Amino acid sequence: MTTFYNILFSLLLGLHIGFSQPAIDAEMKPSNWETPKNAKFETFEGKQTLLLDGKATLKNVTFINGTIQVDVYANTKRSFAGIFFRKQNQTMEEVYMRLHKSNQVDAVQYSPTFNNELTWQLYREHQAQFTFKQKGWNTLRLEIKNRELTVFVNNEKVLTVENMKTDFYEGSIGLFSLFPNRFTNFRYTPDTKNHNIKPNNAKLLNTSFITNWKITPARLYNEAGFKLKDKLFKKTLTVTTDESGLLAISKYLDKSSSGNFEKNDEMYTIASTTIEASKKQTKRLYFDYSDKVIVYLNGHPIFKGNNAFRSKGVQFMGHLNVETNSLYLPLKTGKNLIQFVVIDKANGWGLISKLD
Secondary structure, eight states: OHHHHHHHHHHHHHHHHHHOOOOEEEOSSGGGEEOOTTOEEEEETTEEEEEEEEEEEETTOOBOSEEEEEEEEOOOSSOEEEEEEEEETTEEEEEEEOGGGTTSTTSEEEOOBBTTBOOGGGOGGGEEOOOOOSSSEEEEEEEEETTEEEEEETTEEEEEESSOSSSOSOBEEEEEEEEEEEEEEEEEEEOOSOOOOOOOOOOOSOTTBOOEEEEOOOEEOOTTTOOOOGGGGSSOEEEEOOTTSEEEHHHHOOOSSOSSGGGSOOEEEEEEEEEEESSSEEEEEEEEEESEEEEEETTEEEEEEEOOTTTTSTTOOOOOOTTSEEEEEEEOSEEEEEEEEEEEOSSOOEEEEEEO
């Protein structure tokens, strides 16, 4: 009987090995990585490490599905340390640990980067609480399968994203750090067989959301000199929201000033939609935005607000919630034009709105 079980175990092990891809170690040395000039490859605690502030891209690798893993040295100073994947140009999927936020609700974040801008303000639901090691190494591991992402820290599952936000199905992989962090043991396991990535056809969760918008190109914002002029609308882009009703403006517009967080210039776009009214009436409009907004109804300003990061206190994050703001709209019979001048500096450029 013992011999039988030994043979069975060997067969099952052989099958497992046959269908698994070996992990690929990417050594921390300059020949493997494209890094910023301030990056340092150093031996630390007997390990090859990369001290990074910025992005480091693994050379000559295109990744679709599989696992990606890295060890990050414990750090109690304010910093972000993580992994990006499926990067094309300046758009990518991204997950990072906020090591200084140990045991807080936003210690781990999934934040897709669109056109060189992180978007964490837009995706509050993709954050997780975790207690990091205060000494030694914390291991971040991502399991990626088509549109789904599972995040592990120190072998504990902390976050699942069922529908990742970018439209890219393949691209480069690498490391991200805001403020210096030390990395080692970067390894990835490509899954070359299970590719079945389909477009996001998820249905809208609530039909009262406004889903179709026209947006103008990104322009520098000057509060003192801003006026709503017809020439601003000579060129527009027709866009739709995702299934939650969120319009991720960063996904569609490239800002001339991006990637420098609070050092960015303020940019604006005008998002327009039309409401048809069969008779003169009043309707309630719910909305939220990032970072600032001016709302116009039929050419007249009716609301101005500031929802920027830290604008209402040190701990104010500026996350979006559609029911944060509301207006009663005095609609005329026929077409009514609503225009949101959405102004953004960093951390996620977005708009969400619904009618009562």
